[in-house]
Amino acid sequence: MASVIWFVIRLRNLFAVAMLSGLYSLLAAALFVQLDAVDVAFTEAAVGAGIATVLTLGALALTTSREAIPQHVPLLPIFIVLIVGAALVYGSLDMPLYGDPSAPAHLHVAPRYIAESMNETGVPNMVTAVLASYRGYDTLGEVTVIFTAGVGVLVLLGVAANLAATGGQDRDK
Amino acid sequence: MTHFMILRVVAKLLIPFILLYAFYVQFHGDFGPGGGFQAGVIFAVAFILYALLYGVDVATRVVPDWVTRWGLALGLLIFAGTGMAGLLHGGAYLNYSVLRDDPITGQHLGILLIEFGVGLTVACAMITIFFAFARRPR
Numbered sequence: 544m545a546s547v548i549w550f551v552i553r554l555r556n557l558f559a560v561a562m563l564s565g566l567y568s569l570l571a572a573a574l575f576v577q578l579d580a581v582d583v584a585f586t587e588a589a590v591g592a593g594i595a596t597v598l599t600l601g602a603l604a605l606t607t608s609r610e611a612i613p614q615h616v617p618l619l620p621i622f623i624v625l626i627v628g629a630a631l632v633y634g635s636l637d638m639p640l641y642g643d644p645s646a647p648a649h650l651h652v653a654p655r656y657i658a659e660s661m662n663e664t665g666v667p668n669m670v671t672a673v674l675a676s677y678r679g680y681d682t683l684g685e686v687t688v689i690f691t692a693g694v695g696v697l698v699l700l701g702v703a704a705n706l707a708a709t710g711g712q713d714r715d716k
Numbered sequence: 717m718t719h720f721m722i723l724r725v726v727a728k729l730l731i732p733f734i735l736l737y738a739f740y741v742q743f744h745g746d747f748g749p750g751g752g753f754q755a756g757v758i759f760a761v762a763f764i765l766y767a768l769l770y771g772v773d774v775a776t777r778v779v780p781d782w783v784t785r786w787g788l789a790l791g792l793l794i795f796a797g798t799g800m801a802g803l804l805h806g807g808a809y810l811n812y813s814v815l816r817d818d819p820i821t822g823q824h825l826g827i828l829l830i831e832f833g834v835g836l837t838v839a840c841a842m843i844t845i846f847f848a849f850a851r852r853p854r
Contacts, residue, residue: 581749582749582750582751582754584749585741585749585750585754586753586754586757589754589757589758589761590753590757593757593761594757594760594761594764594842597761597764597768597846598845598846598849601846601849601850602849604850605849605852663813663819663823664820664823664824664827665820665823665824666746666747666823666824666827667746667747668745668746668747668748668749670749670751671745671746671751671827671831672827674751675751675826675827675830675831676812676823676826676827679799679810679812679830680809680810682795682830682834683795683796683799683810683830685753686791686792686795686833686834686837686838687792689837689838689841690788690789690791690792690837690841692841692845693788693837693840693841693844693845694788696844696845696848696849697785697844697848699848700848700849700851700852
């Protein structure tokens with residue numbers, strides 16, 4: 544994954560970068576499978592490696608496929624990125640080790656889900672039970688986000704495409 | 717565009733299986749990995765693959781704009797409506813146990829409905845976004 548990131552940074556051909564970011568998502572999906580998070584891996588493979596790559600390629604077809612060479616050395620952005628990155632790494636030092644059974648995340652509601660979800664929902668896949676039933680409200684919010692994204696693209700691009708298709712005649716109405 | 721012959725034939729063979737797999741992921745999400753989000757994306761991929769190989773205009777004849785636009789809103793409405801149904805049956809919002817006399821059956825029904833809503837909205841959103849990009853004049 545590190546070598547993929549290195550090439551993404553170095554390459555100027557954006558088609559190659561789009562394919563490499565798809566490859567990165569696929570590697571991330573494999574990592575999630577290793578962590579026993581198959582549902583997350585599935586989503587990563589379908590959305591990150593599939594749809595996102597296709598949409599990036601679609602956007603590249605409209606613009607140019609080569610990244611412009613920057614005119615200045617981006618010192619301030621590098622400085623900010625380093626500071627934020629260091630702060631995030633510092634914040635992660637306090638986190639419990641991966642798989643630690645006494646971590647707060649495993650002590651709050653997780654034991655109840657593990658013990659009761661089969662009795663309460665009758666759904667063998669616990670991820671689905673939590674996502675759809677216990678955390679239905681969150682999932683409703685996520686679907687609203689996707690709905691808003693679709694409507695936003697439709698408003699920004701769909702109307703403009705219709706105008707172009709009719710030769711801008713709708714503009715007078 | 718005849719030089720895409722092999723790709724087109726292979727895609728035509730693959731698309732029914734992609735759609736079938738999307739339905740499997742959609743309705744088997746209770747038992748294995750998967751659910752509305754993944755199924756919606758896979759379902760949309762089948763149409764995007766078709767649009768890539770045959771052109772957006774041909775694909776628009778398969779899924780007209782009004783289908784994806786209505787589906788986009790309908791999926792969210794199904795999700796929110798299932799929540800409202802829980803309220804009307806005397807439970808909390810998005811509590812499916814009250815939808816049927818047996819709480820387990822109610823949960824199954826509610827999860828099936830909202831997963832369908834999720835899948836519909838995600839699939840329509842992805843198709844809408846891709847078509848909106850692909851239809852832009854160069």
